[in-house]
Amino acid sequence: MSMFKVRSLGVSYGGVHALSDVNLDVAEGQLVGLIGPNGAGKTTFVDAVSGLVGARGRVELDGEDLTGMPAHARARRGLARTFQSSELFEDLTVTENLRVTAEQPTWVRAFGETFGRRTPPPSAVADALTTLGLQDFADASPAELSQGQRKLVGVARALAARPRIICLDEPAAGLDTTESAELGRRLRAVADAGTALLLIDHDMGLVMGICDHLVVLEFGKVIALGPPSRVRDDLAVITAYLGASAVQPADAPVPDGGTPSSLTTGRPGVPSSAPETA
């Protein structure tokens, strides 16, 4: 039943195991969150499934084995992704950025087009811009956009390919709280329309709020998975995010070094249910 299947994925850089034996399933129209502390291997996971980094294991989309395919072949089969730092094509306008993914002609066709007149963009481009609320920026150059808008264009570019699944690498980083909530609403709509999403983000409000299912990585291994309500209270997850001392009800304040102060949304401090799952 799962449309996107990853089995025993492993990546090593030299002697360091960036990912080991990771399994992951995403069903059609499902919104799966992939979370974990910095350096857990989340981006490496996306790089590996999208073919930008060599990996062991197996990646399957709609029953087709993508293992060993180059990145562009995976993209053309419906596996899209975004980048942490947007990585827009700086020399192209926003519409042209989207057209690169939306148009995937054969070589003969592409060569024939170079002798023809210019063509209007395919409808997928306008659809993706509307979905992300970017209609007003269609002719802008990426250099004119704010960081948040660039992130949205990155998502729109992935969406314009009409993919089966999009791996979103921190789309909400650089957005403020209202923008982030707005993005969450739009992502939920994309998933409900049938495109599966794999969401990586540190904004726990966003992740907990919209995901159907969560997978937690630490040191390249899956340490927990399940619906958000269960993962939120998982002892291993809390330890990974807050350190072992956080599990004990201690008087000392929890160190807050860039990690979210709590996995629960809007409630600071140690989750009260933590000892129960222990």
Add this chain to the structure above:
Amino acid sequence: MFGTQPQQAPSILPSNAVTVLGVTTPVDRFILTGLVIAVALALGALYRWTRFGLATRAASENEQAALLAGLSPNSVSLANTLLSALIAGLLGVLAAPIVQVDSVTLPLQVVPALAAALFAGFTSLWIACSAGILIGVMQSVVYYLSTQSWFPTDNGNAMPGLQQLLIFILMIIALYVKGAGLPRRGEVVEQRLPAVPLPDRLLRPAVLATAAAALALIVLPFDFRQALTNSLIGAIIVLSYVVITGYVGQISVMQLALSGTAGFVLSHLATGLHIPFPFNVLGATLLATLLGVAAGISALRVHGVSLAVVTLAAALAMEQALFTNTSFGGTAGVTVPPPRLFGVNLGPGAAFRGLDGNEPSPLFGFLVLSVAAALGLYVANLRRTGLGRRMLAVRSNERAAAAAGVNVRGVKIAAFAISSFIASAAGTLYGYNFGSVSAVRFTALAALGLIGFAYIGGITMVSGAVIAGLMSTEALIPHALDKWFGIKGSWALLFAGVSLIVTLIANPDGIAGANHRRKKAKQAARAAKAAQTRAENATPDTAGAETAPTPAEVAR
């Protein structure tokens, strides 16, 4: 001042000889090798253990972070430039008695040196040093083998160009060992290339420019007619740079060598095999295009500077192995019979001689002009098509392009094919223009000069190619300078060198780019003004003009 003849250099090192293993060897060879190793060791120590070395490594890894750490990347870079110039000068003085000192040999010594640097990934001193010495040894061995009786010969002389071919092959090996398909995460492949504006209108400027050139071909006196024809051919070659460097960001030095190859092949097809006019040109162009694609494929794993180095080596290999080989080309030149279509001569010696009745015929000018106009339109239109967008996507960001479903290697091969085709077509016109093809017109140094002109004109735009063509050797601008002001070509080249540096610093998108920006800013200012008056007329309170882009926004 110095002339083009080889200069005598006094020996600084002792010139006596010693006998090692039964072979008499001048002792300075050993001293020189020892010195090279000593310099490498000293540099290694300098970069490893001193504060200056630490600063240099920091600045080369991350300029911004170095800046934040209180280092000045500019002064670090200046100090390193001085150091490298000092070492190069020192070794040049010491090696002068061994190598030939003239205006061509010594500058091209840089190619085997760059091969060693490629092996070292431009970072490891000891690999560079040992690879450099090994390459030198291998070149000497090839030279020794070429004196043997079994060695293949060309007109009684040893086959030329094998040393250059060896270097090119070594580079390809180095790239396969060290190179990667796509740049990795966080790998800096930043190369600031000028923007590639989307042309709004194509037909009107194309028709105007073509009509003006056609009129000029009829009314101009014969020498200016010749210069204009040269300019057009130069512009076509630069068009090939617009595709490969301007659109795809790959610096290829071998385009002029491909032109030469096409010219030589045309001569063989026309005189040897008697293939008639349009077909011999087509055959020669396609054959040279295939060669360009093959060289491009072997260099697919490299980017930026390394690609420039590899294609420079490829250009040298073609120059030495093909052009100076008398069975293919030769420095004396091979003749190219004029093009004839249905019995009508279309070459420079055609019957129609313009207003002054001299050669070259405007008819040949029209032939060149129509090819230039067609290829110029094609290249400008390419920017507006899907393939053009994918080329720019590859230029901006290869990783993101691959993730967006763009076949990066395929796009690069397509660019090499289009660019090689254009350069090869220019080569056949070149052959017709002079009635012959000779090696001296297609040297690697001439190719580097042409790339310089392309940058000054604007390497990302067709109008830039036209400007570059007008400035190139024996083209309209140098000819007018010579004729009216008595300024010789060599001074024009010096001027071009200076203006290239000015261009890179002050105006990276060249003359054409600056012109385009000025026009855009004007348009935007007009639009802003119109929006403002409209807003004032409708509702004086609302700031409707804010929605119109300001000139500064559009210009960037």
